[in-house]
Amino acid sequence: MRKPLLIGNWKMNGSLQANEALVMRLLPRLRAFRDSLELGVCPPLPYLFQVRDLLGSTGVALGAQNASAFVSGAHTGEVSVAMLQELGCRYVLVGHSERRTLYGETNQDVAAKFRAAMSVGLTPVLCVGESLEEREADQTSNVVAKQIQAVINEVGLSSLTKGVVAYEPVWAIGTGRTATPEQVSIVHQDIRSFVGCDASEASQDISEDLRIIYGGSVKPKNAIDLFSLSDVDGGLIGGASLHSKGFGAIAGALAEAYGLLADDYETH
Numbered sequence: 633m634r635k636p637l638l639i640g641n642w643k644m645n646g647s648l649q650a651n652e653a654l655v656m657r658l659l660p661r662l663r664a665f666r667d668s669l670e671l672g673v674c675p676p677l678p679y680l681f682q683v684r685d686l687l688g689s690t691g692v693a694l695g696a697q698n699a700s701a702f703v704s705g706a707h708t709g710e711v712s713v714a715m716l717q718e719l720g721c722r723y724v725l726v727g728h729s730e731r732r733t734l735y736g737e738t739n740q741d742v743a744a745k746f747r748a749a750m751s752v753g754l755t756p757v758l759c760v761g762e763s764l765e766e767r768e769a770d771q772t773s774n775v776v777a778k779q780i781q782a783v784i785n786e787v788g789l790s791s792l793t794k795g796v797v798a799y800e801p802v803w804a805i806g807t808g809r810t811a812t813p814e815q816v817s818i819v820h821q822d823i824r825s826f827v828g829c830d831a832s833e834a835s836q837d838i839s840e841d842l843r844i845i846y847g848g849s850v851k852p853k854n855a856i857d858l859f860s861l862s863d864v865d866g867g868l869i870g871g872a873s874l875h876s877k878g879f880g881a882i883a884g885a886l887a888e889a890y891g892l893l894a895d896d897y898e899t900h
């Protein structure tokens with residue numbers, strides 16, 4: 633079974649004081665799920681040390697929101713995957729739509745970052761998704777397939793499962809406009825079919841093993857419907873991950889969807 637995964641992406645939010653308050657309130661809410669779910673948070677880079685220490689050995693992992701594809705050298709302002717690994721990160725987001733749209737990252741750039749992350753043992757979380765225009769032009773499948781194919785070209789199909797795919801329709805990010813369960817289900821199934829499309833036994837296994845999580849305006853009230861879909865293996869949560877109660881409730885919904893509710897957790 634694919635282990636359900638929930639990652640909070642704090643984006644460019646927080647302060648020393650706010651992070652401490654958030655993590656201290658969040659940890660008790662996540663305690664019941666730490667064996668059944670894989671949990672992580674991605675604070676802004678300057679706070680990685682602080683949050684790593686706050687998380688301690690609670691089982692909630694640390695992740696970064698971005699990394700350079702380069703190993704070292706004259707790349708002012710960039711941070712290497714080895715640095716993130718040294719700081720205790722387990723995950724790194726690659727190709728978040730905000731990186732693609734605001735900072736011009738191409739499919740090739742993202743694929744190089746995926747490779748770099750893998751090379752130091754980090755788990756790259758490959759973010760893919762279509763814009764509203766692309767959806768309206770019926771291009772969702774093509775766009776997502778190209779984003780994934782670029783990574784397969786770079787690292788090979790069999791290495792795809794060293795990472796996680798996060799489907800995040802751009803039009804649903806931070807807009808309060810969540811994709812419907814039907815829309816999400818179609819794209820997640822498409823991704824799984826695309827990965828398994830050469831019909832070899834190996835590609836079938838890879839397709840079956842690949843974790844595909846959903847992100848885009850996930851809230852406690854819509855989480856259970858999204859996480860109950862058979863091809864959705866968890867969530868990448870933006871805005872709601874900044875609130876301990878909301879993120880805790882989303883973790884509860886994920887556990888509930890998988891029938892993994894711990895005895896000491898009540899759904900309210």
Ligand SMILES: O=C[C@H](O)COP(=O)(O)O
Binds near residue numbers: 805808847848849872
């Ligand atoms: O990385 C997270 C996604 O961009 C989703 O953000 P959101 O939950 O605020 O829509």
